Amino acid sequence: MSEVLAAARKRDLSSAIAEAHVIVCTGSGGVGKTTTAAALALGAAHAGRRTIVLTIDPARRLAQSLGLRALDHIPRPVKGVEGLDAMMLDMKHTFDEVIDRHAEDARRARRIKSNRFYQQLSGSLAGTQEYMAMEKLYDLHMGGAYDCIVIDTPPTRNALDFLDAPKRLTDFLEGRFLKMFLNPGLKAGRTIGRAVSFGTGVFMRAASKITGAGVLEDLGDFFHSFEGMYEGFKDRAQAVYKLLSSPGSAFVVVATPEPPALREARYFLRRLEQDGMPTAGLVVNRVTLPPPPSLKGLSARKAGAAIAALADGGPEQRAAGELLSLHLDRVDVARRERQAVTKGLHGIDPQVLVDVPRLAGDVHDLEGLEAVGAYLYRTT
Amino acid sequence: MDVASLLDRRLLLVTGKGGVGKSSVAAAVAVASARSGRRTCLVEVEGRHTFSQLFGTQAWDFSEWEFRPGLFGLSIDPEASLREYLDMFYGARHLSRVVVRSTAVEFATAAAPGIKDVLLIGKVKEMERRRDDDGHFHYDLIVVDAPPTGRIVNFLRAPDATTELVNLGPIRTQAQTLIDMLMDAERTNVVLVTLLEEMPVTETLEGAHALRDMGVALGPVVVNRVMPERFDDDERKAITADLDPAGLQAMLADAGVRVSPAGADDLLTLAAGHLGREELQRTSRELLERRLGLPLLELPELYTDDFAEREVGLLADAVTDAVTPDEVS
Ligand SMILES: Nc1ncnc2c1ncn2[C@@H]1O[C@H](COP(=O)(O)OP(=O)(O)OP(=O)(O)O)[C@@H](O)[C@H]1O
Numbered sequence: 001m002s003e004v005l006a007a008a009r010k011r012d013l014s015s016a017i018a019e020a021h022v023i024v025c026t027g028s029g030g031v032g033k034t035t036t037a038a039a040l041a042l043g044a045a046h047a048g049r050r051t052i053v054l055t056i057d058p059a060r061r062l063a064q065s066l067g068l069r070a071l072d073h074i075p076r077p078v079k080g081v082e083g084l085d086a087m088m089l090d091m092k093h094t095f096d097e098v099i100d101r102h103a104e105d106a107r108r109a110r111r112i113k114s115n116r117f118y119q120q121l122s123g124s125l126a127g128t129q130e131y132m133a134m135e136k137l138y139d140l141h142m143g144g145a146y147d148c149i150v151i152d153t154p155p156t157r158n159a160l161d162f163l164d165a166p167k168r169l170t171d172f173l174e175g176r177f178l179k180m181f182l183n184p185g186l187k188a189g190r191t192i193g194r195a196v197s198f199g200t201g202v203f204m205r206a207a208s209k210i211t212g213a214g215v216l217e218d219l220g221d222f223f224h225s226f227e228g229m230y231e232g233f234k235d236r237a238q239a240v241y242k243l244l245s246s247p248g249s250a251f252v253v254v255a256t257p258e259p260p261a262l263r264e265a266r267y268f269l270r271r272l273e274q275d276g277m278p279t280a281g282l283v284v285n286r287v288t289l290p291p292p293p294s295l296k297g298l299s300a301r302k303a304g305a306a307i308a309a310l311a312d313g314g315p316e317q318r319a320a321g322e323l324l325s326l327h328l329d330r331v332d333v334a335r336r337e338r339q340a341v342t343k344g345l346h347g348i349d350p351q352v353l354v355d356v357p358r359l360a361g362d363v364h365d366l367e368g369l370e371a372v373g374a375y376l377y378r379t380t
Numbered sequence: 381m382d383v384a385s386l387l388d389r390r391l392l393l394v395t396g397k398g399g400v401g402k403s404s405v406a407a408a409v410a411v412a413s414a415r416s417g418r419r420t421c422l423v424e425v426e427g428r429h430t431f432s433q434l435f436g437t438q439a440w441d442f443s444e445w446e447f448r449p450g451l452f453g454l455s456i457d458p459e460a461s462l463r464e465y466l467d468m469f470y471g472a473r474h475l476s477r478v479v480v481r482s483t484a485v486e487f488a489t490a491a492a493p494g495i496k497d498v499l500l501i502g503k504v505k506e507m508e509r510r511r512d513d514d515g516h517f518h519y520d521l522i523v524v525d526a527p528p529t530g531r532i533v534n535f536l537r538a539p540d541a542t543t544e545l546v547n548l549g550p551i552r553t554q555a556q557t558l559i560d561m562l563m564d565a566e567r568t569n570v571v572l573v574t575l576l577e578e579m580p581v582t583e584t585l586e587g588a589h590a591l592r593d594m595g596v597a598l599g600p601v602v603v604n605r606v607m608p609e610r611f612d613d614d615e616r617k618a619i620t621a622d623l624d625p626a627g628l629q630a631m632l633a634d635a636g637v638r639v640s641p642a643g644a645d646d647l648l649t650l651a652a653g654h655l656g657r658e659e660l661q662r663t664s665r666e667l668l669e670r671r672l673g674l675p676l677l678e679l680p681e682l683y684t685d686d687f688a689e690r691e692v693g694l695l696a697d698a699v700t701d702a703v704t705p706d707e708v709s
């Protein structure tokens with residue numbers, strides 16, 4: 001199995017940034033999705049492609065470096081990088097946009113947006129965040145202004161959420177609960193089909209006891225005001241899914257060399273394969289690099305003896321000794337991490353595997369992104 | 381609020397940025413609490429099987445079970461709470477129909493997630509108030525692996541928000557008792573977990589601010605994965621100012637280790653990177669101390685192959701040390 005990984009380690013993501021029309025960076029929380037997305041976009045722009053990176057909730061300093069100040073939903077050129085735009089994705093804002101664009105008229109749009117459930121729902125409906133990222137992606141794709149769209153995904157509890165979002169949303173939209181509110185017959189209390197109406201009747205009574213009078217009516221009103229838009233939601237969700245499954249797309253899975261993140265990555269890679277989604281490869285971020293060739297010959301035994309000898313010296317000797325033990329520890333950590341990756345990916349062929357080392361500080365400027373990029377698309 | 385009284389609350393809600401170690405810390409605190417003789421319950425609220433994996437036990441479910449002596453575990457599944465709740469108020473008989481239940485569950489989890497959170501907190505409150513026949517509280521401490529910082533405020537605000545959306549009914553009556561529990565500094569503390577890195581620190585500062593605004597009491601901040609400092613001031617100075625590759629090479633040769641000039645250079649580069657991380661740790665710690673005014677409880681980075689019950693035990697040792705007042709020798 002480690003031969004598969006060794007082969008994957010020989011490749012990198014340069015063809016993805018040279019060719020893919022859509023790049024999706026995904027992975028579990030905090031592993032470096034936003035950083036990787038920005039670094040890949042930088043690489044695509046360097047390759048002469050008109051590129052946009054859609055970031056979600058970037059660290060403030062990274063946002064600043066990308067020239068993103070406000071959640072204004074307008075692509076901004078990144079200063080100092082030819083051909084690169086960046087945009088911050090804000091869920092609420094995208095939802096508002098979708099409503100404005102697709103509601104029958106402005107009055108209906110206003111009515112939806114002023115509903116007391118709208119705020120709550122637009123942020124919390126399962127899959128909304130991911131769905132909205134897809135809406136934006138669809139927009140940018142249809143707009144045709146970019147050769148390459150790199151999209152970051154929201155920190156979800158499960159990397160799979162992103163792929164499942166359209167399905168979950170459409171399931172919900174088609175679900176029993178909605179039907180109940182949308183069905184005027186039920187609203188008027190008439191019966192349609194005994195089993196359902198019995199259940200619904202009891203449910204409505206129970207639910208209004210929980211929520212109090214008036215609330216369910218408001219909720220029903222809210223769903224009614226959406227009428228006519230559901231089909232559009234579903235159609236676009238399907239269109240995006242198709243776009244993402246097309247060979248022009250590339251999924252980049254990001255993980256860190258730790259078992260939970262690797263577990264997620266593994267599920268995700270599996271899932272991409274099952275669904276026939278185009279996978280570009282796996283990024284293992286924040287790894288401890290194995291020692292450079294210059295230090296390969298430094299054995300633990302020899303170094304160990306020297307460390308003991310140097311410990312009694314002056315500050316310089318002691319510092320030199322500490323350097324040796326730092327080196328030994330690094331060798332050890334690098335080895336463990338390698339093992340974790342091999343174990344975590346057992347039975348999986350990611351095709352491409354890039355290790356990105358843990359840099360000395362946070363990655364919050366173009367220089368840092370270039371440094372990460374240098375590993376993602378080794379120019380050699 | 382001092383570190384020593386961490387385990388003297390009734391309820392600890394452990395939160396932090398994604399991936400910083402919330403679950404590990406919640407588990408370690410619970411283990412330390414149980415070891416101190418407190419009857420403790422560790423609660424999972426997101427149904428991710430984190431703890432059954434961490435402790436290598438059977439899957440956890442909606443019933444509390446003593447998975448280690450004095451240490452109970454429970455995974456609160458919102459759907460199960462909803463069912464229990466509905467059964468409690470409307471009688472299982474009426475609501476046992478599958479169609480009704482699943483519709484109700486769909487309703488609560490999709491359309492009004494606040495209700496789901498209220499039910500979760502409601503379950504916790506029931507456990508917190510539960511008394512044995514002798515009148516003593518059933519649990520001494522309940523530790524909740526709470527939602528991450530990004531969601532914790534909405535989570536804790538759910539009872540309040542529900543009273544705004546929902547104007548009648550038993551949920552409303554119940555909501556106030558939940559608010560009472562959450563806002564009582566003697567009963568409930570929120571424990572923020574962070575790393576000494578830029579993003580988690582920023583998120584911790586913002587989270588602390590928002591939580592204080594809503595009137596929730598903060599316990600000590602747990603700083604997880606702290607690297608021990610390797611170099612003292614003199615050694616640091618030696619590396620940054622005095623040692624050059626040739627000097628280092630010579631010194632190592634004296635001690636019996638031969639490295640090439642390139643090797644010596646690489647060792648110094650390695651050191652510079654490491655010193656950068658130590659520096660980041662120091663500035664992050666200073667920032668936390670300066671801006672939060674809360675005690676910090678530091679847990680070490682464990683350099684182990686795996687992360688399982690043994691590792692939780694090691695972190696629990698550190699928690700125990702921190703809550704035990706120094707012995708005067
Ligand atoms: N290779 C690296 N070396 C050092 N720091 C890194 C590296 N990659 C990412 N970071 C830092 O780690 C933090 C998390 O990275 P990032 O924001 O990209 O993760 P994410 O997966 O997008 O997180 P979230 O799930 O919260 O959106 C940032 O502070 C970033 O600067």
Ligand SMILES: Nc1ncnc2c1ncn2[C@@H]1O[C@H](COP(=O)(O)OP(=O)(O)OP(=O)(O)O)[C@@H](O)[C@H]1O
Pocket residue numbers: 029258259260396397398399400401402403404405528604605606679680681682683687695
């Ligand atoms: N003190 C530590 N030393 C070494 N590794 C640690 C330490 N604490 C946590 N970890 C590592 O970090 C991983 C994530 O920890 P944990 O699951 O507790 O984080 P979390 O904040 O609960 O994550 P999530 O946001 O996904 O719920 C652990 O599986 C372990 O590998």
Ligand SMILES: [Mg+2]
Pocket residue numbers: 033034035056057058152153155
């Ligand atoms: Mg991100």
Ligand SMILES: [Mg+2]
Pocket residue numbers: 402403404430525
């Ligand atoms: Mg967790």
